[in-house]
Amino acid sequence: MLRYLTRRLLLLIPTFIGITLITFVVIRLAPGDPAAMKLQAAQGTISSDRAALEVIAQTRKLYGLDQPISVQYISWVKRVLTFDFGDSYKDHRPVLEKIAEALPITLLLNVITLFIIYVIAIPWGVFSALSPNSVLDRLSALILFILYSLPSFWIAILLIVYLGGGDHWNLFPIAGLMSDGAEKLPWHGQLLNVLWHLVLPVLCLTYGGFSFLARFSRATLLEVIQQDFVRTAYAKGLSRFRVMVHHAFRNALIPQLTLLGTLLPSLLGGSVIIEQIFSIPGMGRLGFEAVLSRDYPVVMAIATISALLTLVSLLLSDLLYLCVDPRIRFERKGK
Amino acid sequence: MNGYWGLIWKQFFKSRMNRCALIIVSALFFVALLAPWLTSYEPNQYDLDSILLTPSSQHWMGTDDQGRDVMARLIYGSRISLSVGFVAVGIYVLIGIFVGALAGYYGGWWDMVISRAIEVMLCFPTFFLILAVLAFLGPSIYNIMIVIGVTQWTGIARLVRGEFLKLREREFVQASEVMGAGDFWIMWKHLLPNALAPVLVSAMFGVADAILTETSLSFLGFGVPPQIPSWGSVLSQAQNYMDIAWWLALAPGLAIFVTITAYNIVGEGLRDAVDPHLK
Numbered sequence: 001m002l003r004y005l006t007r008r009l010l011l012l013i014p015t016f017i018g019i020t021l022i023t024f025v026v027i028r029l030a031p032g033d034p035a036a037m038k039l040q041a042a043q044g045t046i047s048s049d050r051a052a053l054e055v056i057a058q059t060r061k062l063y064g065l066d067q068p069i070s071v072q073y074i075s076w077v078k079r080v081l082t083f084d085f086g087d088s089y090k091d092h093r094p095v096l097e098k099i100a101e102a103l104p105i106t107l108l109l110n111v112i113t114l115f116i117i118y119v120i121a122i123p124w125g126v127f128s129a130l131s132p133n134s135v136l137d138r139l140s141a142l143i144l145f146i147l148y149s150l151p152s153f154w155i156a157i158l159l160i161v162y163l164g165g166g167d168h169w170n171l172f173p174i175a176g177l178m179s180d181g182a183e184k185l186p187w188h189g190q191l192l193n194v195l196w197h198l199v200l201p202v203l204c205l206t207y208g209g210f211s212f213l214a215r216f217s218r219a220t221l222l223e224v225i226q227q228d229f230v231r232t233a234y235a236k237g238l239s240r241f242r243v244m245v246h247h248a249f250r251n252a253l254i255p256q257l258t259l260l261g262t263l264l265p266s267l268l269g270g271s272v273i274i275e276q277i278f279s280i281p282g283m284g285r286l287g288f289e290a291v292l293s294r295d296y297p298v299v300m301a302i303a304t305i306s307a308l309l310t311l312v313s314l315l316l317s318d319l320l321y322l323c324v325d326p327r328i329r330f331e332r333k334g335k
Numbered sequence: 336m337n338g339y340w341g342l343i344w345k346q347f348f349k350s351r352m353n354r355c356a357l358i359i360v361s362a363l364f365f366v367a368l369l370a371p372w373l374t375s376y377e378p379n380q381y382d383l384d385s386i387l388l389t390p391s392s393q394h395w396m397g398t399d400d401q402g403r404d405v406m407a408r409l410i411y412g413s414r415i416s417l418s419v420g421f422v423a424v425g426i427y428v429l430i431g432i433f434v435g436a437l438a439g440y441y442g443g444w445w446d447m448v449i450s451r452a453i454e455v456m457l458c459f460p461t462f463f464l465i466l467a468v469l470a471f472l473g474p475s476i477y478n479i480m481i482v483i484g485v486t487q488w489t490g491i492a493r494l495v496r497g498e499f500l501k502l503r504e505r506e507f508v509q510a511s512e513v514m515g516a517g518d519f520w521i522m523w524k525h526l527l528p529n530a531l532a533p534v535l536v537s538a539m540f541g542v543a544d545a546i547l548t549e550t551s552l553s554f555l556g557f558g559v560p561p562q563i564p565s566w567g568s569v570l571s572q573a574q575n576y577m578d579i580a581w582w583l584a585l586a587p588g589l590a591i592f593v594t595i596t597a598y599n600i601v602g603e604g605l606r607d608a609v610d611p612h613l614k
Contacts, residue, residue, distance in 0.1 A: 014451045018452065019455055149595045153550075157574060157588070161577045302460075303463065307458040310459075311458050314457070
């Protein structure tokens with residue numbers, strides 16, 4: 001166990017280097033020089049060409065762009081290791097501050113989404129696995145399949161048209177997190193207002209993952225039911241309920257648990273497209289806007305942070321697997 | 336039809352749903368191929384006298400804000416979506432098979448390095464990465480194909496690696512080795528044909544995914560340039576006229592939905608046919 005753990009932790013180092021290297025290379029692929037872009041933005045305030053060149057040189061020096069690329073990479077990695085991602089090119093605020101503002105919003109959105117997904121999907125999957133290929137199971141398979149293939153941005157648009165005002169029902173707000181002036185409400189009023197704003201985006205984020213998870217939990221339970229130990233449990237005279245709950249269901253939960261580990265990164269990354277459509281200032285939108293305005297420090301920070309978080313959660317889900325399933329041992333059994 | 340693939344096809348054709356999905360998939364091919372013969376309108380033909388017309392006998396799916404025929408734009412858009420889907424998946428299937436074969440067959444250092452590379456790619460938020468690269472390289476259909484191809488190969492690579500690891504210990508491979516077959520011969524003649532079915536299944540789902548990615552990118556304005564009709568960009572345009580022109584949002588969304596569903600059903604049917612145990 002300890003050997004496995006140290007090996008696993010040591011292997012994180014090359015992966016970390018790979019992650020930072022790719023991020024760095026992708027950013028350097030960009031043809032536009034941020035210094036020149038800054039100049040364009042400030043055009044009109046500078047009178048002559050010479051002054052312009054001087055400004056470019058100054059900006060390049062400020063951001064270390066005048067040094068060789070390997071030096072730039074190493075100094076950047078050094079700063080990443082101390083969680084110093086620098087300042088945004090756009091508004092000169094620390095990148096971490098911007099992320100700290102966006103992260104809780106995405107987290108709120110996705111925790112609610114994930115909670116709903118798990119609460120509906122697992123019972124749904126279990127029920128359809130209890131009587132496989134019945135009429136109800138076929139119907140549910142069809143519904144889940146349709147939900148699975150519906151593009152969420154299309155649904156988002158239709159929901160906005162039909163439930164968010166226009167010529168039709170005006171039930172839900174379609175943009176942002178709070179109505180104007182909602183800050184003056186008492187805390188429960190504010191909470192309600194935020195939840196009301198979250199209905200449509202959460203709906204769009206939920207159904208895809210929900211249909212995936214319901215299908216997944218049906219499949220895993222069906223597979224467990226076919227195992228020998230379930231037959232043994234029946235053979236020794238246990239009731240169907242007891243076999244299902246105590247023997248089959250517990251084993252079917254194992255893959256679900258690890259799935260949760262792999263879902264963690266998307267929890268923090270946010271959905272670019274849904275946050276963009278509903279104007280929610282979360283991580284997805286922050287990243288999208290940073291890409292649009294070539295705000296390299298923000299793009300690099302988001303890519304690195306989410307990649308590192310994914311790395312950690314992959315490790316966690318492996319360890320979780322090890323804890324809940326004693327059959328699995330990662331020690332090498334010879335070759 | 337006989338043999339392994341014959342059996343798979345037989346199993347696949349047993350289900351009515353699979354047959355329907357396959358018909359839709361092939362119909363879409365013909366739509367893309369025969370686009371100029373299917374509609375009398377040009378996808379970019381402006382007609383400012385007929386802006387935002389509701390669907391009628393002249394314009395089956397109405398017209399958009401510049402008087403362009405929506406159906407013509409969707410028919411031509413299928414060319415973009417399908418070619419992105421197939422070329423992108425083709426690129427990453429090739430990369431995945433190559434990389435996975437190296438890791439699975441040679442093991443050792445190859446496996447170590449390639450497994451790290453796969454882990455690195457898995458860790459990145461893919462859509463964000465694609466978005467960033469496209470923003471820097473400029474939106475074009477070729478860039479989309481390449482970026483999807485270069486970022487999404489990990490699934491196939493892991494699949495092929497696993498199959499190769501499993502297969503290379505089998506007797507028929509050892510027999511071939513004893514008879515003096517080279518590494519390439521063994522991989523090409525013995526291992527790859529046996530690993531191809533799961534790769535095909537994965538590629539089918541991959542096409543659906545790639546089409547979804549392309550439409551999402553076009554929707555965000557990062558896909559194909561605006562003058563080229565694409566399902567995603569038609570839908571994105573629709574956002575501005577939603578209150579008055581419902582058909583603008585409905586038609587492209589349905590096109591995307593039907594296509595993705597058809598590919599997913601074919602993928603699922605193939606998977607069940609290849610590995611009946613999973614059903």
